[in-house]
Amino acid sequence: MINLREGEIPEVRVTKPYALVAITKHGVANARKYAEKFPYVDVYYMKKFEQGDEAEKNIQLFDGTVRLLLPALFKAYKSMILIISLGAVVRMIAPILVDKKKDPGVLVVDDKGQYVVSVLSGHIGGANALTNEFAQAIDATPIVTTASDVQKTIAVDLFGARYGWVWDSEEKLTPVSASVVNEEQVAIVQETGEKKWWLHETPMPDTLKIYRTTGEAIAAKPHATLLITDRIIEKEEEILLENGVIYRPKSIVLGMGCNRGTSAEEIEQLIDETLAELKLSKKSVKAIATIDLKKDEQGFLQVTARNNWQFITYTPAQLNEMPLQNPSETVFKFTGAYGVSEPAALRCANATDWLLEKKKSGNATISIARITFDEEEIE
CATH class of the missing domain: 3.40.50.11220 (Rossmann fold)
Structure with missing residues (x-):
């Protein structure tokens, strides 16, 4: 204090x-x-x-x-x-x-x-x-009462902040900002996250150009790059970060289940190991989703509080509305749901498939889904 x-x-x-x-x-x-x-x-x-x-x-x-x-x-x-x-x-x-x-x-x-x-x-x-x-x-x-209007472009250090995006590192914020302000060629590669980030009434300037893939951006040889992804990037893509910033949108949902009393440390270790295996950034996790029987599970409450994630629970009926490839009668017997981690991940992410259907380790299970963002793309 x-x-x-x-x-x-x-x-x-x-x-x-x-x-x-x-x-x-x-x-x-x-x-x-x-x-x-x-x-x-x-x-x-x-x-x-x-x-x-x-x-x-x-x-x-x-x-x-x-x-x-x-x-x-x-x-x-x-x-x-x-x-x-x-x-x-x-x-x-x-x-x-x-x-x-x-x-x-x-x-x-x-x-x-x-x-x-x-x-x-x-x-x-x-x-x-x-x-x-x-x-x-x-x-x-x-x-804002300033008489002269601010430049209608991207504020690099605040890009996507309204949606909860965070940058991976602040090291290149200043030089990338300079490229944007000085109207140099800046590549924007968006792999996931909210699409409606350009809110000015005027069109986006020609110096900001959107590319579908990192490969296309590398071929264009821009002065700077804004890369919006939940992936851990590959070595051959690092050239974009010589003058670039990675933004991490909140695009990943962790569907989870656990035995009563599972420690926060065991839960978080499973999360860290699984995200590393899938080459996904922990900064892009939005929520842990589970069954409402676990709404007071201290391990989940501690992990979500520690990481500033949402903690979302669903009733068995809500989970049973989701299609499962491997429904479990045993899980249904004890919970009233035919699955916990898999349907919770799909429902929370509004997704139809998983990045990881299910993995069990010790006292906890995890499923991972990427959130479906259905806004119109930037033109």
């Missing part, structure tokens, strides 16, 4: 580019939901709203007035997203402003989550782009 005292700048634990701060009961509830929808935030809120799972979720608690926390966040983060009234924010940040070329972006979100307002460092600090992306992620209205 962070103890705030006058005249002292506290130490904060920085793991993400942006800080998300709440100081009210409703604000805290929203902040916890926002962190699930927008992957690039470290969450901070007051100790009196502690819920007991903050350590697992990497949420930082503070005791004292938030005014004493902001100087530390101001120095440590690229931007701050504050679920605090606009007037209070203006008063609190005024004494710590330095220069528009150095100050971080500051956003304000109202307590009901209806509006996201760009307050400080809109252009240089990136607050305008963050305002639009964050508002999209939480289904709010963005408020």
Whole structure:
């Protein structure tokens, strides 16, 4: 916990580019939901709203007035997203402003989550782009009051963030961003994930070109690459990453079952081993899905909380609606469903087939399916 005292700048634990701060009961509830929808935030809120799972979720608690926390966040983060009234924010940040070329972006979100307002460092600090992306992620209205419009292209460090996409590494974010801004040829290869990521009213510029495969992109010899995939890429594809960024969409569902009391460590070891065998990124996992008999299974609850995944359960009747190649009378006898991991994966992913039908190891089983994204493709 962070103890705030006058005249002292506290130490904060920085793991993400942006800080998300709440100081009210409703604000805290929203902040916890926002962190699930927008992957690039470290969450901070007051100790009196502690819920007991903050350590697992990497949420930082503070005791004292938030005014004493902001100087530390101001120095440590690229931007701050504050679920605090606009007037209070203006008063609190005024004494710590330095220069528009150095100050971080500051956003304000109202307590009901209806509006996201760009307050400080809109252009240089990136607050305008963050305002639009964050508002999209939480289904709010963005408020940007800058007179000149921002360049209508891709914000490389926020690409897909509204959908929960994360980049694999930040190493090439700056040079790839430079290629986009300088209108150099940039290849976009999308293998999975949401398709409606271009939301500007104007057409996508000719300098951004979509390729169906990594092979086509390599042949085009672009200046930079945006690669959207849940795969661990092959060695021959690494040339694209000399000036490229990999984005991991939330495209993988883990259907799972386990014996009662199976440890989180055993469950996560099975997940890690299986994803490695299939050459899939753990960052692309969206959810663990299982039968509702397991809704209180501590191993599943701990693993999903630790990884910020959804935990979704289905009734036996819902699972039995899914087609199975190998229905089990034994499983039906004990659960009322003819299978658990296989149908849970298919139903949650809205898929018709598995990447892995079923694997059993020790006390747990796992099935893996890729989510079906049916939006229209970018033209």
